[in-house]
Amino acid sequence: MATNKPVGVERSFVRHDFKVAPLDLRWHSLSVTINRPRASPVLALQPCSGAMEAGSLLAAMGPSGGGKTTLLNALAHRGPSSGGEVLYGGSVWSARLKRRVGVVEQDDQVLQQLTVGESLRFAAALRLSHLTPAAREARVASLLAILRLASCEGTQVGDSSSAASRGISGGERKRLCIACELLTMPSLLFLDEPSSGLDSSMAYVVVDVLRELAHTHGVTVVASIHQPSSQVFALFDSLLLLKAGLTLYHGPRAAAADRFGALLGKARPPDFSAADWLMEVLVLERCSTAQELLLRAEAEAAAESAFESAAPVRASAEASSADAASPPPTWAYQVRVLGARAWRLARGSIWVHEIAALQLCIGLLAGFLFFRLGYDAADARSRFSASFLSSINWMFFPLMAALPLVPRDERMARRQLQQARPQSELQQGAACVSAWYVPTTSIALLPELLLLVVNAVPFYWLAGIADDAAAFALTLLSQVLIVVTFHSVGLLLAVGATFTRANSGTLSMLFMSFCFLFTGIFVPPSQMPLPELRFANPLYYATSLIAQLVFLQGTEYASPVPGGPPVPRDEVLATLGIGTPASGCGACGVTCSRAPRRPDPLAVAGVFRAVGRGSSSAAAGPREWVVALR
Template sequence: MDGWQDGLPDLLVVQTDLDAANGQDKKLGIKFNNVSLTVKKTFGGTKEILSNLTGHFASGQLTAIIGPSGAGKSSLLNVLAGLCTPSRGHILPRGQKRRLIAQECVFQEVLTAHEVLTMAASLKLNLPAAERRAAVRRVLRSLNLTQCASTQCSSLSGGQRKRLSIALELIDEPPVLILDEPTTGLDSVSGLRCVHTLQRLSRCDARTIVCTIHQPSARFLQLMDSVYLLAAGRCLYSGPVDGLLSQLAAKNLICPTYHNPADFALDVASGEYGTEVVEMLAADEAAKKSPTSAHFLKVTEGSSGPATPFFRQFFTLTWRYLYIMVKQRSVTLTKVIVHLAIALVLGILYFDLGDDASRALNNACLHVSVQIFLVFTGLMPTVLTFPAEKAIFKREYSNCWYTLESYFIASFISSLPLAVFNSVLFTSIVYWMSSQPADLYVYLVNVIAATLTCLNAQSAGWLVGTVAGLSNGMFLAPLTGVPQFLFCGYFVALSTSPLLVNMIAYTTSYTMYSFHACISTIYGPERPNLRCDELFCYFRSPSKLRAFLDTADRNVFVDFAALLTFLAVINLLTFLVMKIKYTRLQKESRLRLCL
């Protein structure tokens, strides 16, 4: 317990050693002035989602943004968090760390709560390991997660998952927390505990906490310090909770006795008492607002982007993916068993035919089967990889945990061990059971070609999953495997095919290069005539089979260079797609510096 007092200050104790900039940051809370948001409609035209909103969410307070569906609550949260650029207006202060906690609680389900927080601390705190561990313990204690620290995320209750989501963003002590529907999916008791926790965090640490609540109960509303009532993108009330009913009563809108004040306010905002009442309240609220001085709200600008260096991000993410692979024993073991089982099946079917001239074409077919199997076992599972963790990636990336480069490289590197092991295991069993040449060089060429085929297929699956998503990706992924099957070099004679077919084959089929590398080495110029147990074997001479399959003049190093080029291009395309689709998520820091 004594060790907990070292390092960062406790979350529930007012900090006294913050620097001046951060202290000023916390005192200011969030101030926004004349914020409007206009979006384009699908079939042309524009629609105003937010209209000239002005407000101040003070530090040390818990603020609820309420309103009927379509009022603009989530849009306002995105603007305040810096994930959406307003059409007009300012969000101040500049350089302020704000963390958005999404409605959905997503984690790596096989990890425990302590492991999730430990990895978050490693990514978000540029501090020594001892201080990071102390910060994790404090967050667990502050959010009452100590008892479930060793519980896997898949076994956490709804309330525990909500608190863990909050804990992940509290690790680096942001002055502002923005939560989207924190009580959604919780029962009344768990929801009340969650709101109590938020209230405690805001008051004990002078932190600004803003959340949307779709339909708050009277007890939830009592725990709030202030409320911001929205209707059709306009503010109808902004101020203390106690003043909400009195302001409505001043407009002859009397809340019935024993009626939930929040429900009454939502009825008013949804137009149950007339649209003219909504217009009147919006006009009165707008008349109260006075422009806020942007100069007064400037603070020292913080650095944009992740807090930790690239190599810390890379090693942490790589370790996380490898650790998850180890913990997912059933999935990892299933992949190994499938490769082992199919290798044994092919080994039995094509047993001892590698030196048989009468079955030379069958041997070539075996190598095609090896390539196609590796394509689809590498392609299909990885189509699901990114869509399955996209929600986790978006949460972490949008909150500046790491750069896209570190995430992408770590994902690729961490996928190598299992892919290489399965490829080597599968190819080795098939190779030796089918009596291929007992030559180390030939064996290594076959193993390397198979491994590069598998890595190319995995990269293609990652690209399809990134571009098309889960449902479309499952349909498009097999289509990307069709060129690998048609143009592998066994079914279509490319030397006699039209130029267009050759261009398509050489630019889309990486299995063609793998197949050619294997055949050109297995039936290389140094190999003696094959065994022939029949009267006549046309392919008794290995050179005839090489000529028949159009591999006579192939250079294995050129084939490997082509395979590596395919691997580099596919991964580069995947990275560029992710850059285009998700760079906007990490504009938070830069946006706050220029608003």
């Protein structure tokens, strides 16, 4: 049957040096049962059989919930398979075979900040590390031509849901995902709803590319599809109809409508396309239960016959040996490639003028608020408040900036590297995480560290809490440690949200609330129901560390009582509830020989104010200092 392509759609008849080893697909009595917690198991896919010739294009069609994705996952060895047998070229599934099977998910797994060419080249560098750069570039150029992406090679992928950052079209995005899967030249390709979200013209281009891959380049293609147009439907070679997990038809695409029409006793109306009419029969339940059982029996009989009569098409020894000889990428190579990709992803966001201006304003405002702090009783609490403000600023920004790094970037890197080394998935997964974490975190921290300098210079200079270069350097180094810590906490929360299906923003707000409440600032540790909780709070350690440095220059503080002796710095910190190695409070984990006097909780919890009245006492000791701080 001749196919009429939509107006304006051009088809490429250029042949490229891209020919895969043929591989047929057969399955027998394949079923899938999904176990549910606190509920009985569900048979998502009834036992079914079928066969596909190498280099053919099969459409798995049916209503929503019919079992299309379940069948694809079972055939691709990606989901639960309760029973049956699947043969790939006459062989059962193996780790070596995984490299010859490609899967394109319904959700587009592409990074918005990269261009089309960069996306393909970075994927090729990870998955084809055994090839020379020239060979990888030739593979990329060939796929750009086959998938008809050469015209948009330099276009950024962008976000299709945002008009401000829109890049390539939906059809080009889908073809880019297909191209990434074709880098390893798989013999078998599974696609879940490749035309989802596309108009009829773009859907035709995508399926036409799949047809060319099958007929010209020898790829066996299985695609699930919901309700294609008549032009798209005519591109498929064979059809598999599913409804509620039951296979109602499996055979040539052109004969499906006639078979259903004969069963129902009436022919397909001339104004209905075959795909629309078949979907109407399935969805509107034009078939009785008896007719469905008859269809299922005939489909099973035809599938059994095809399964038994099909001669397996095995891969050549050359292709198998090439797969086996492909060495996995080393950890250093992964870090180098993922580091280059992370740098490309971060371009344009290393220095953002608006965020830099925000941090500069925060530093100026805080500096004027704590302008030129001195070393007397009135300034002690202000110094401690400045320490807390400095800590919470660099808790919030690095933590929130780390949340969006994990969900797509790490998942894509893990998948590409696992496909590059299927022989050792567990080890490769572990290597992938560390190889992704090191460069991604290092590059993602660059803008935070630059903004830290922009904020800290005016803040510390105006407040006078780091008057010399050594004190400023130590304080800045401590702030760098705080930034790295909370950036890592943000990554941890993002990973936890991925595994628990929770919202990373909700988890981060819960964590920051805990940090605020259990620092000892608002409620003294002695009055907390569980004072030990503060030791699980990284903000507690951050505030204590900055306070140690903020009070570093003032070794002695003026007495609040006129004529009184100066009070040692350690006594001031102990009164504030902050221990030092010299005081032996244990807050920093150091046990010292001399323990300080127990701090007055009223001094920690109270509001600090300057003492405006004098004293007739000739000397003032620690008790007078505590009263003044109260």
